Amino acid sequence: MSGGVSAQQALSDREQRVLGIIETARGKRARFRDEQITMAHGAGGRATQTLIEALLEPALHNDALAALGDAGLVSAGAARLALSTDAYVVRPLRFPGGSIGELAVNGTVNDLAVSGARPLALSLSLILEEGLPAQQLRDEVQAIAAAAAAADVQVVTGDTKVVERGHADGMYICTSGIGLCDERAQLSPASLRPGDRVLLSGSVGEHGTAIMLARGEFDLDAEVVSDTGPLWPAVDALLEAVGADLRCMRDPTRGGVASVLNELARASSVAIVVREAAVPVLPAVAGAAELLGIDPMYVACEGRLVAFVAARAVPRALSALRGVAGCELACEIGEVRAQPPGMVLVETSFGRRVMDQLVGDPLPRIC
C-alpha cells in the first residue's frame, strides 16, 4: 500500500457516487420498521444492528450498554469487571472441529478476551427439546467441560429448561461470562486513528464454511474444520507485547471480518482499507464461498482475532501473536485512514471496492 495519497483523493467518480449513496443512507437515524422478526435480524449485519440500535438500546439505555462492545463493563468494589452473554443456536449441533457446547464456551470467553478481560467464570443455561437423546446431552456437557478446562475457566452456575418436542432444535445453549478487566488494556472502538494497522490472527471463514458443509447443503468434496478456540492467550500475548498501542480488538463471528471493520470504522469515524491479497483464506473456504456467492470476509470465524495497533507496534504485535498456538498465520491486512469516514474499502487485483455491512442472512444459525 503506497503512503502519501489519501483514499479520498484516489476515489473515482463512480466510487464517489456509491459512497455518497451509502453515506446518505447511513446518515439517517436508524429506525426499526419491520413488522416481524426475520432471520436477517440474527445474522449480525445491518438488520441486527438496526434491531439493537433502534429497538433494544433505546429501551434499555445505560452507558455500559450504549458502548455496544462485546461485553458490558461493571464496577464491583475496586474491581472492574466485564459481563458478556451469547445464545447459541448452531445447526447441526456437531460439526468438524467443534460442537454447540464447545462454541458456547469459546464464544463467550472470546467476547470477554477481546474486551480486554481475563475470563473468570461462566454460567450455563440449557434449553432442551423433549426427546433429545440423553447421549447427545452428555456429549455436549463433556464438550463444555473440555472447552472450559482448555480456556482455564469454570462453569459456576447453571439452569436447565425443557420445551415440548418441536419447540427447539435439540438444544439451545446460553452462556454468560465474567471477566476481570486487564490493567494493561486501554481499548475503545472509538480510538482508531489514521495510520493504525489492522492485524488478523489467522485465516478467515473456516467456522462458517465448516457449518455449511456439515449441513450438506452444497456438494463440495472438501473438509473444512472450524477454527473455534479460546482467544485469551492471543490477547494476553498482545497486551504484554504492545500494551497501550493496542487500540481495539474484536472476534469476527457473525458477519465475519467485514462486519467488524464496518462497526469500528463507524465507531471511530475513520476509513479502513484492506488489501484482499493479504487476508489468509484456505482454498476450500474460498471455493465454498464462491459457490455460495459470498465473500469469505463475511464468513464467521470463532477463534480469530482482529486487532488494531499503532503502526510502530506492528512488528512486536505480530511476533507476539505468531508465538501463540493457532496464530502462526497472523498478519497485517490493512490500515486506518482519515477518509472517507465510516467506510471500509478493499483493494483487490482488479481495483478497489466498498465492503459494506452484511444485508440479509446468507449463513443462518452458524453460532
Next chain:
Amino acid sequence: MSGGVSAQQALSDREQRVLGIIETARGKRARFRDEQITMAHGAGGRATQTLIEALLEPALHNDALAALGDAGLVSAGAARLALSTDAYVVRPLRFPGGSIGELAVNGTVNDLAVSGARPLALSLSLILEEGLPAQQLRDEVQAIAAAAAAADVQVVTGDTKVVERGHADGMYICTSGIGLCDERAQLSPASLRPGDRVLLSGSVGEHGTAIMLARGEFDLDAEVVSDTGPLWPAVDALLEAVGADLRCMRDPTRGGVASVLNELARASSVAIVVREAAVPVLPAVAGAAELLGIDPMYVACEGRLVAFVAARAVPRALSALRGVAGCELACEIGEVRAQPPGMVLVETSFGRRVMDQLVGDPLPRIC
C-alpha cells in the same frame, strides 16, 4: 406445634414404613438412566435434580458449582461476586401480573438476592422465532426495562439470535446477573439447625396458577395475578434486622415451597415440619390447585421468599419483612427438627404426611 416431642418419636408405624422406603431410595447414589430428555427434567423436581447431580455437576465439577446454590460464587480481586443465570421459556408470553420479559429480570435478580448478593448488572440473550411480531418484542423489551428499573439494576450487555419459524415459541430469554455478596450475609444451605424457624414472605402459588389459568386449560372463573417481583428489598431488610441469625434463603420457583424445603432438609440433614394451616394460600389458588390435583405447596412463586432463621430472630425478622411492600403477609410456617433427617413433614388438620420432592411435571413451562 407442641415442643418437646420430637417428630421421630411421634411417627406412627405406617409413617415409619413410608419413611423407610423413601430413605432407601434416597440413599442410592443418583444415576441418570433416562435415554431421552422429558418435560420432567425441566420441572424442578426429582428428575431435574438427577439431571443436575448425576450428569451436569460431575462433568463440570468445581467447588462453586458443587454448592448448587441459586448462584455461583466468584472472587474478583477483593470483591466477592455471585453469578446467576436462568433461561425463560414461559408460555404464554404475557399473563396477568407479568410477562416473560419481566420474569427474566426478576427471576435472575431474585436468585442473586436469595444468595445474599445485591444485584449489580444483568446480561440479556434473546432467542427469537422468525415471524415474531415486532410489537411483541417491543412489549417485552419495555417489560425488561421497567423490571430492571424497579429492581435498580442495569442490562449492560446482550445478544440476539433468530431461529426459523416453528423452532421456538415466539421467544426464549436468558438473563444472567452479577451481584456483590453482602457482608451481612452468612448463608449456607447446610446451616439449618433443629429449632430454626421457617418464614415465608407471602402467599404461595399465585405465579404458577396465573400461568395455568392464562392458558385456558381449565375452566375456572377466577383471575389470579402472578406474584412476580424483585426480592432484594425483602432480603436487604432481613439482613439488616437479623444478620447472622439468617441461615439460608430460597425463592420457591419451579417445584414451589415443597421443593425448596426438601432441598434444604437434605443439604442440612435435618427434618422440616410445616404447619399447613399457617401457609397463606388465596382461595382462587387453592381452588385451581384442587382442580389440577396438585398441592399449592408445589406451585411456583416468582416473588416470594422462604427464609430460615434462628428462633430468637423470628419477631425481628417478621417485623422487618412486613415492612417491605408485598411482604405484608409474611409469617412463620414451620420449624427445623433433628429427625427424620432429610425429610419434610406437613401437619394438617387430618394428621401428618410426608411432603416429598416433585415427581413428573404437572405445570410445564411456567417460567
